[in-house]
Amino acid sequence: MAAPTLSTGSPGLSIRRAHLLQAIEADQPCGDAVGCWLADESHGADGLLAVIDGLGHGPEAAQAAQVALQTLGAAPERPLSELFARLDRALFATRGAAIGLLRIDGQRLLHAGVGNTRLLHWRAQGLVRLVSQNGIVGGGLPSPVVETEHPLQAGDWLLLFTDGLDERVRLPLRLPEWQRDPATLCQHLMQHARAGRDDAGVMVVQIGALA
Ligand SMILES: [Mn+2]
Numbered sequence: 091m092a093a094p095t096l097s098t099g100s101p102g103l104s105i106r107r108a109h110l111l112q113a114i115e116a117d118q119p120c121g122d123a124v125g126c127w128l129a130d131e132s133h134g135a136d137g138l139l140a141v142i143d144g145l146g147h148g149p150e151a152a153q154a155a156q157v158a159l160q161t162l163g164a165a166p167e168r169p170l171s172e173l174f175a176r177l178d179r180a181l182f183a184t185r186g187a188a189i190g191l192l193r194i195d196g197q198r199l200l201h202a203g204v205g206n207t208r209l210l211h212w213r214a215q216g217l218v219r220l221v222s223q224n225g226i227v228g229g230g231l232p233s234p235v236v237e238t239e240h241p242l243q244a245g246d247w248l249l250l251f252t253d254g255l256d257e258r259v260r261l262p263l264r265l266p267e268w269q270r271d272p273a274t275l276c277q278h279l280m281q282h283a284r285a286g287r288d289d290a291g292v293m294v295v296q297i298g299a300l301a
Pocket residue numbers: 143146252253254288289
């Protein structure tokens with residue numbers, strides 16, 4: 091598990107994040123993956139977040155997830171629709187994947203998702219589910235890939251996870267320990283929302299105000 095990181099230093103929003111991946115078989119690679127590429131690691135929250143579920147599980151799912159990570163990492167600044175086109179081409183030779191992407195751009199949150207990944211925008215007013223389109227990245231995209239825009243502000247959380255976790259998870263309150271250490275929210279979700287026999291992956295992102 092990676093330690094959460096804190097970025098500060100420019101006008102706008104700050105980001106702290108943590109993630110947790112769990113393969114169903116301890117001796118197998120995990121077919122789920124998450125990625126985060128910030129425009130400037132030391133300044134603010136602007137950047138790209140990804141959650142990836144290589145279809146099925148085991149080495150072939152893990153390979154699809156790694157190809158997706160490499161493809162996103164090569165040009166994370168590109169528009170979400172272009173990233174999905176690149177991903178669909180790159181994953182054609184693999185088993186394919188479900189992928190959800192979030193772009194943080196100032197106080198705008200852009201979302202596009204294809205396949206069965208889950209993205210929750212947790213605000214003071216409650217949980218907002220960002221809906222993905224049906225399809226398999228690498229198996230022909232929906233046309234068009236739909237991008238939606240949402241306001242983002244300090245105090246929001248973003249929860250990105252695969253279908254190894256149940257998106258009906260209830261989060262009635264924010265525990266102080268989650269605010270102190272987002273990794274504890276990853277652990278909570280893994281313990282309380284694990285669903286079925288599948289790999290599971292979750293990344294939590296805490297949006298704050300830059301000092
Ligand atoms: Mn899955």
